[in-house]
Amino acid sequence: AGMLPVRGQAASRQPSDLYEVPTFGNVRLLHMTDCHAQLLPVYFREPNVNIGVGSAVGKAPHLVGDRLLQHFGIAPGSIEAHAFTCLDFDQAAHQYGKVGGFAHLKTLADRLRDSFGREKTLLLDGGDTWQGSGTSYKTRGMDMVKACNALGVDIMTGHWEFTYNQTEILRNIEAFDGEFLAQNVFITEDAMFASDTDYLYDDFDGQVFKPYSIRELGGARIAVIGQAFPRTKIANPARFIPDWSFDIHDSHLQGIVDKVRSEEKVDAVVVLSHNGMDVDLAMASRVSGVDVILGGHTHDGMPAPTVVKNSGGQTLVFNAGSNGKFLGTLDLEIRNGKIQDYRYRLVPVFSELIPADVGMQALIDEIRAPHLDWLNEELALAGDLMFRRGNFNGTFDQVICDALREVGDAQISLSPGFRWGTTVLKGQMINMERVLDQTCLTYPETYVRDMKGSELKLIMEDVADNLFNPEPYLQSGGDMVRVGGFDYVCEPNRKIGERISEMTLDNGERIEADKTYKVTGWATVGAQSEGPAIWDVVAEYLRDRKEVQVDRLNTPVLKGVAGNAGLTGYNGKVLG
Amino acid sequence: MGIMRVKAKARGDSTDVKMLIKHNMETGQRKDKSGNVIPAKFLAEIEARHNGKLVFGASLGPAVSKNPYFSFSFAGGAAGDTLELSWKENTGASGTETADIR
Amino acid sequence: PRAAMAAWASKAFEATEQGTAMKALFGGEMPVASADVVLDAPDIAENGAVVPVSVSTEMAGVESISIFIENNPAPLAAQFVIPEGTAADVSTRVRMGKTTNVTAVVKADGKLYSATKEVKVTIGGCGG
Ligand SMILES: [Mn+2]
Ligand SMILES: [Mn+2]
Numbered sequence: 001a002g003m004l005p006v007r008g009q010a011a012s013r014q015p016s017d018l019y020e021v022p023t024f025g026n027v028r029l030l031h032m033t034d035c036h037a038q039l040l041p042v043y044f045r046e047p048n049v050n051i052g053v054g055s056a057v058g059k060a061p062h063l064v065g066d067r068l069l070q071h072f073g074i075a076p077g078s079i080e081a082h083a084f085t086c087l088d089f090d091q092a093a094h095q096y097g098k099v100g101g102f103a104h105l106k107t108l109a110d111r112l113r114d115s116f117g118r119e120k121t122l123l124l125d126g127g128d129t130w131q132g133s134g135t136s137y138k139t140r141g142m143d144m145v146k147a148c149n150a151l152g153v154d155i156m157t158g159h160w161e162f163t164y165n166q167t168e169i170l171r172n173i174e175a176f177d178g179e180f181l182a183q184n185v186f187i188t189e190d191a192m193f194a195s196d197t198d199y200l201y202d203d204f205d206g207q208v209f210k211p212y213s214i215r216e217l218g219g220a221r222i223a224v225i226g227q228a229f230p231r232t233k234i235a236n237p238a239r240f241i242p243d244w245s246f247d248i249h250d251s252h253l254q255g256i257v258d259k260v261r262s263e264e265k266v267d268a269v270v271v272l273s274h275n276g277m278d279v280d281l282a283m284a285s286r287v288s289g290v291d292v293i294l295g296g297h298t299h300d301g302m303p304a305p306t307v308v309k310n311s312g313g314q315t316l317v318f319n320a321g322s323n324g325k326f327l328g329t330l331d332l333e334i335r336n337g338k339i340q341d342y343r344y345r346l347v348p349v350f351s352e353l354i355p356a357d358v359g360m361q362a363l364i365d366e367i368r369a370p371h372l373d374w375l376n377e378e379l380a381l382a383g384d385l386m387f388r389r390g391n392f393n394g395t396f397d398q399v400i401c402d403a404l405r406e407v408g409d410a411q412i413s414l415s416p417g418f419r420w421g422t423t424v425l426k427g428q429m430i431n432m433e434r435v436l437d438q439t440c441l442t443y444p445e446t447y448v449r450d451m452k453g454s455e456l457k458l459i460m461e462d463v464a465d466n467l468f469n470p471e472p473y474l475q476s477g478g479d480m481v482r483v484g485g486f487d488y489v490c491e492p493n494r495k496i497g498e499r500i501s502e503m504t505l506d507n508g509e510r511i512e513a514d515k516t517y518k519v520t521g522w523a524t525v526g527a528q529s530e531g532p533a534i535w536d537v538v539a540e541y542l543r544d545r546k547e548v549q550v551d552r553l554n555t556p557v558l559k560g561v562a563g564n565a566g567l568t569g570y571n572g573k574v575l576g
Numbered sequence: 577m578g579i580m581r582v583k584a585k586a587r588g589d590s591t592d593v594k595m596l597i598k599h600n601m602e603t604g605q606r607k608d609k610s611g612n613v614i615p616a617k618f619l620a621e622i623e624a625r626h627n628g629k630l631v632f633g634a635s636l637g638p639a640v641s642k643n644p645y646f647s648f649s650f651a652g653g654a655a656g657d658t659l660e661l662s663w664k665e666n667t668g669a670s671g672t673e674t675a676d677i678r
Numbered sequence: 679p680r681a682a683m684a685a686w687a688s689k690a691f692e693a694t695e696q697g698t699a700m701k702a703l704f705g706g707e708m709p710v711a712s713a714d715v716v717l718d719a720p721d722i723a724e725n726g727a728v729v730p731v732s733v734s735t736e737m738a739g740v741e742s743i744s745i746f747i748e749n750n751p752a753p754l755a756a757q758f759v760i761p762e763g764t765a766a767d768v769s770t771r772v773r774m775g776k777t778t779n780v781t782a783v784v785k786a787d788g789k790l791y792s793a794t795k796e797v798k799v800t801i802g803g804c805g806g
Contacts, residue, residue, distance in 0.1 A: 188728075189771070231722065233724045233725070234722060234724060234800060234802045234803075235802065235803065238724075238725065245724055246724065247720050247724065458801065459801060462800050462801040465798075465800070466800070471721075473721040473722075474721055474798050476800070496777075523803070524803070525803040526803075
C-alpha cells in the first residue's frame with residue numbers, strides 16, 4: 001500500500017474555511033472516538049504534559065503546545081491552534097466558545113456525507129462512547145446508542161462500553177443499528193465449557209464479536225477490522241465481564257488481514273482501533289497489510305497521520321482526540337486494487353460555527369429531561385480553570401483529591417488518571433453535571449483504609465509503568481494516578497521500581513515504607529469498595545463553599561525530561 | 577458426574593481435544609479465615625488414552641491454575657471413539673472417566 | 679516405547695529455584711535457547727491467577743514439553759509427555775504472583791531447547 005505521505009493539514013486557516021473540506025478520491029471515512037457520552041458542547045483543554053519515552057521521545061503523539069504546532073505546521077493563535085493545544089486556553093476558549101456536541105456533529109457529518117456522496121461514506125466510532133455522563137450512567141449507555149443511531153454511526157468498537165455487565169452490553173449492541181466489531185475479544189475456557197455460548201460470533205474458536213466487516217464504497221472493497229481496548233479487564237473491573245478475555249492478539253489480526261486480502265480481494269484494510277496511539281504505532285510496525293489505523297483511547301488529537309513502515313509496506317496511524325471535539329475526515333483514492341493517494345483533515349467541531357441539527361437536539365433534550373434536577377444542581381463557582389488532562393495532575397483532579405481527604409478525613413487521597421472529563425472555565429458555575437463529567441463510571445464507590453508506605457509506592461510505580469514503559473505493548477494508556485496530600489519525584493526514563501522517590505507529605509514528613517497512612521480513593525477495580533459514590537463526596541465538598549480554589553496543586557518534581565517535546569509550562573520543578 | 581469436561585473433535589486425520597478439569601489446585605501456601613494453612617491438594621498427573629494408547633500425559637505442580645485447562649491434538653481418532661482419561665492427586669486420590677470424540 | 683509416564687518428579691516440582699528444578703528434571707543438561715520453540719504468553723497478564731501459555735514446535739522427535747515460571751515459589755509448573763503421533767503443541771493456564779520470566783523447554787531426541795518470555799503482572803486500574 002505505497003502512498004505519498006501527504007501532509008494532511010494546511011497551515012493557517014480562516015474560520016470560514018474550517019468546514020469547506022474539499023472532496024478527493026472515491027471513498028470517505030469519517031472517524032470520531034472517545035466522545036465519553038458528551039451529548040452537549042463542552043470546553044476541553046488539551047494537555048501541557050504528555051511525555052514520550054524511549055523511541056517515542058519528540059514524536060507524535062507526545063507533542064504539546066508550540067512543539068505540536070511546529071510539527072504539524074499550524075499557525076500560532078489560529079482557531080486550529082486552540083483546537084489542538086492548550087496555549088492561551090482561557091482567552092481562546094472565551095473567544096471561540098465550546099466544542100463538540102452531537103447536534104453539531106450531526107450537522108457536520110451530514111454536510112461531509114452529502115458533499116461527498118452518502119453511499120461512498122462511512123462513519124466509524126472508535127468507542128468510549130457509552131460512558132462519561134450522568135445520562136449514560138442512568139440509562140446504562142442506551143442514551144448514547146440512540147444518539148449514535150441518530151448520528152448514523154456505521155461501525156464501532158469499544159472499551160468503556162465494557163464497564164456495563166455482559167447482558168447490558170449485548171442488549172445495547174442489539175439496539176445499535178451499526179456493527180460492533182472486535183477481533184481481539186475471546187470467551188474464557190471456563191465460560192466455553194459452562195454457560196450458553198450461542199450468542200458468540202464463533203463458538204469454535206471462541207470469538208465473542210464479529211471481527212471485521214467488508215464494505216463496498218465508491219467501487220472499492222474495504223475491510224474494516226475492530227480492535228477493542230486490549231487491557232480492558234486490567235484497567236476496568238473484570239467482575240462486570242467474567243466470561244470475556246482481551247489482548248492485543250496481533251497475530252490473530254495478521255491472520256484476518258492475510259485472509260481478507262487473499263480470499264476476499266479487498267482493495268484496502270482499515271483497523272478501527274482502541275489500542276491507544278503508542279500501541280497502534282507498535283502494532284503498525286509488526287503487522288503487515290494494514291493500510292490505515294483509525295485510533296482512539298489516548299485522546300490524542302493528531303492533525304495528520306504518522307506513517308509507519310513494516311514488512312508489507314506502510315501503515316498510516318491516526319488518532320482523533322476526544323469528547324466530540326473532532327471529526328476525522330479521510331478521503332481515499334482507491335484504484336487498481338490499492339490506495340493511490342489520500343487527503344486527511346481532523347476537523348475541529350466548533351459548536352458556535354455549526355448550527356445544531358434540530359432532530360438530534362430534540363432527542364438530546366428528551367434524553368436529559370428526566371435527569372435535569374440532578375444535573376443542574378449548582379454546587380460552587382470555579383475559582384480557577386478546572387481541567388483534568390495531563391500526565392501527572394489536573395486542577396479538577398486536585399479538587400477531587402481535596403474533597404476525598406476532607407470528607408474522608410484522610411492524610412492521602414488517590415484519584416485515577418483518566419483522560420476523560422470536561423473543563424470548567426474560571427468564574428463559571430460547577431454544577432452536578434460538571435462533577436459527573438469527571439467522575440461518572442459504574443464503579444464510583446470510595447474507600448478510606450490504612451495503607452503502608454511500601455504499598456503506596458508499589459501502586460505509584462505500577463501506574464507509572466503503565467505510562468512510561470518504553471515498550472508500548474506493556475503500556476496501558478491513561479495518565480499517572482493523581483495524588484492529594486503528598487508530593488514526590490518522578491524519573492519517567494528509569495525502570496519500574498526506580499521511577500518514584502522522595503514521597504513527602506504536605507507537612508514535610510517523608511513517607512516511610514513500613515509506616516501506616518490513612519488513604520482514601522475511588523474507582524477500585526478489584527473488590528467493590530463500600531464508601532459513598534465519588535460524585536456525592538465531591539458535591540458535598542463543593543456545597544460547603546461558594547467558590548472552590550486549588551490552593552495547593554500536588555505536583556511531582558520531574559527528572560531526566562527537560563526539553564521533552566511533551567512538556568511545556570510545567571507548574572512543578574524539572575531537574576535536568 | 578466426573579470432574580473432567582472434554583471437547584474432543586475429529587478433524588480430518590487427527591483429533592483436537594480441549595479439557596477443563598474441576599479442581600481447586602490448593603497450593604499449600606494459602607491460609608483459611610482463622611489463619612491455619614490449607615494443605616496442598618492438587619492434580620499431579622493426568623493421562624489421556626485412545627484405544628489404550630497414551631495420547632497425552634501431564635505432570636503438574638500447584639502453579640497450574642485452578643480448574644486446569646489443557647488443549648492438545650493427536651493423529652488418528654474418529655467421531656464415535658472414546659477417550660479414557662485418568663487423574664491422580666498429590667494426595668494419592670485418583671479417578672478415571674471417559675469422553676466421546678465427536 | 680517412550681510413551682510410558684515417568685513417576686511424578688517431586689524433587690523438580692518442589693525445587694524453589696528454576697535452575698535447581700531444571701537440573702532435577704533433566705539431570706544436569708541445560709537447555710539451549712532456540713527459535714524453533716514457539717512460546718505464546720501475554721505481554722501483560724489479564725489475571726495473574728489464570729495466565730494462558732501455549733508451547734509448540736515443528737522439531738522432530740519431541741519427547742516432552744515443560745513450563746517454568748521463574749519467580750513462582752516452585753518454578754516448575756508442568757511437564758507434558760508428547761507420545762508418538764501427538765502434536766508438539768500444547769496449551770494450559772498457570773498462576774504467577776508478580777512479573778516473571780516464563781520459560782518453555784522442549785526435549786527432542788534427548789536434547790533440550792528453550793524459549794523465554796517475560797510476562798508483566800500489574801495491580802491494574804486507572805484505564806485511560
Ligand atoms: Mn477514552
Ligand atoms: Mn479508552
